[in-house]
Amino acid sequence: AQTVTQSQPEMSVQEAETVTLSCTYDTSESNYYLFWYKQPPSRQMILVIRQEAYKQQNATENRFSVNFQKAAKSFSLKISDSQLGDTAMYFCAFINAGNNRKLIWGLGTSLAVNP
Amino acid sequence: DTGVSQDPRHKITKRGQNVTFRCDPISEHNRLYWYRQTLGQGPEFLTYFQNEAQLEKSRLLSDRFSAERPKGSFSTLEIQRTEQGDSAMYLCASRKEAGGPYGYTFGSGTRLTVV
Numbered sequence: 135a136q137t138v139t140q141s142q143p144e145m146s147v148q149e150a151e152t153v154t155l156s157c158t159y160d161t162s163e164s165n166y167y168l169f170w171y172k173q174p175p176s177r178q179m180i181l182v183i184r185q186e187a188y189k190q191q192n193a194t195e196n197r198f199s200v201n202f203q204k205a206a207k208s209f210s211l212k213i214s215d216s217q218l219g220d221t222a223m224y225f226c227a228f229i230n231a232g233n234n235r236k237l238i239w240g241l242g243t244s245l246a247v248n249p
Numbered sequence: 250d251t252g253v254s255q256d257p258r259h260k261i262t263k264r265g266q267n268v269t270f271r272c273d274p275i276s277e278h279n280r281l282y283w284y285r286q287t288l289g290q291g292p293e294f295l296t297y298f299q300n301e302a303q304l305e306k307s308r309l310l311s312d313r314f315s316a317e318r319p320k321g322s323f324s325t326l327e328i329q330r331t332e333q334g335d336s337a338m339y340l341c342a343s344r345k346e347a348g349g350p351y352g353y354t355f356g357s358g359t360r361l362t363v364v
Binding site: 138177178179180181225227235236237239240241242 | 253280282284289290291292293294297304305340342353355356357358
């Protein structure tokens with residue numbers, strides 16, 4: 135079965151600090167793509183960062199970076215210099231390269247950035 | 250064209266009534282997806298289209314649900330004889346087929362409440 139597990143239902147962080155959200159996944163495929171999406175309250179899903187499984191180098195996008203451990207099937211998201219606007223639900227998701235159609239999602243982590 | 254549009258944003262209906270939602274994807278995106286997201290959960294795949302062809306339907310899509318994309322542009326999702334368990338956020342996303350599984354763009358969703 136293809137699954138995504140986010141073990142932290144809720145997290146909080148002080149503004150300007152760093153926080154790491156965890157994600158593990160399970161797939162039998164060797165080639166796939168991993169994503170972190172952000173969903174602010176009552177707003178649309180926005181792509182934060184993506185990682186191709188065949189790339190060893192961890193992806194970074196400004197204040198967002200990932201720690202991709204393929205053998206451990208782990209894909210954590212680090213947010214540096216947290217801002218109030220980072221408050222949102224964060225979803226980890228993946229797509230198998232051979233099944234290039236639908237995203238498999240975790241349950242999400244609710245992140246609150248406190249002033 | 251600024252993104253994926255969904256209409257309506259909110260819908261409250263009485264149990265047993267039929268409802269229809271509309272999704273207008275980004276014009277050059279030939280793939281269109283419907284997901285359902287219940288409170289506290291990640292999105293679940295419902296169905297997807299490549300142009301006007303519906304290529305896959307989830308088992309979540311009971312016979313009360315039907316989706317169409319008649320001209321390969323906008324799509325509609327109809328729920329007949331609504332039940333309280335249908336209350337959820339219905340998300341539409343689109344992307345281009347070429348270039349790998351990147352570039353999903355999500356709409357803001359339609360929140361359905363069945364009373």
